[in-house]
Amino acid sequence: MTDIEKLQKMYDESSYVVFFGGAGVSTESGIPDFRSADGLYNMHYSVPPEVILSHSYFMTHPEEFYRFYRDKLLNPDVKPNIAHLKLAEMEQKGKLKAVITQNIDGLHEKAGSKNVYNLHGSVYLNHCMNCGKPFSFTDMLSCKGVPHCTCGGIIKPDVVLYEEPLNESTVNGAVRHIMNADMLIVAGTSLTVYPAAGLIRYFRGRNSVLINRDLNVGDDEFSLVIHGKVGEVLGKLRA
Numbered sequence: 001m002t003d004i005e006k007l008q009k010m011y012d013e014s015s016y017v018v019f020f021g022g023a024g025v026s027t028e029s030g031i032p033d034f035r036s037a038d039g040l041y042n043m044h045y046s047v048p049p050e051v052i053l054s055h056s057y058f059m060t061h062p063e064e065f066y067r068f069y070r071d072k073l074l075n076p077d078v079k080p081n082i083a084h085l086k087l088a089e090m091e092q093k094g095k096l097k098a099v100i101t102q103n104i105d106g107l108h109e110k111a112g113s114k115n116v117y118n119l120h121g122s123v124y125l126n127h128c129m130n131c132g133k134p135f136s137f138t139d140m141l142s143c144k145g146v147p148h149c150t151c152g153g154i155i156k157p158d159v160v161l162y163e164e165p166l167n168e169s170t171v172n173g174a175v176r177h178i179m180n181a182d183m184l185i186v187a188g189t190s191l192t193v194y195p196a197a198g199l200i201r202y203f204r205g206r207n208s209v210l211i212n213r214d215l216n217v218g219d220d221e222f223s224l225v226i227h228g229k230v231g232e233v234l235g236k237l238r239a
């Protein structure tokens, strides 16, 4: 049996499927991940991206933060790829109950997924740190430098920076789905960013699948490991 046939069999015999993904889900849309050879962490910056994307750096160096954020994380022209589209179809057919993502790019929603848990927030939501007024993605695109509210406060994207906690109700919802699932598909993640990566430990079902382009630590913890591109693999699945 090929890996795709094994995946199909697991999918067909499951009734509560949950997807847990990371930056690798969006590389086929043209958004670089963090830790691959061609990821953001291997590009040369005078300040490492994991420092730039920390809460303390945002507070002390907002200009530099926004230069990086606009350049690398605000991607107005990107489109969902086959992985996002297949997941939306799987949800629509009723078997996929939740998409849990570490990504902030909003591509699952753009593809049509409804039940999405954005563990690290979304570039589509922003707020003034002073008065709380919300700002849209378009607002963020249309201003230059550090965006300010009319009240004078700095606008912050609702993305979870290093040193910041995850949203409690998002985590609780994600955990509830993982605990109820009989099949968990984990894809496009190095499983190194905590606490997000730790949530898959709540899975108690039968079929756990890892789809990743490169080898991952923890491969032996899954019932099926497929080394490949998530779009190419999910593209072959009959939803």
Ligand code: NAD
Pocket (backbone or CB within 6 Å): 021, 022, 023, 024, 025, 026, 027, 028, 031, 032, 033, 034, 035, 036, 039, 102, 103, 104, 105, 106, 120, 187, 188, 189, 190, 191, 192, 193, 211, 212, 213, 214, 215, 216, 228, 229, 230, 231
């Ligand atoms: P990561 O960069 O640490 O790891 C990505 C993993 O995906 C790697 O193991 C890589 O081999 C694999 N991969 C890359 N392309 C793939 C593909 N087409 N198919 C299958 N596997 C593929 O990413 P992470 O584990 O998600 O953790 C990084 C953090 O970076 C996350 O918290 C996320 O918030 C953030 N991030 C988000 C985006 C985004 O929103 N698109 C982009 C970069 C980073």
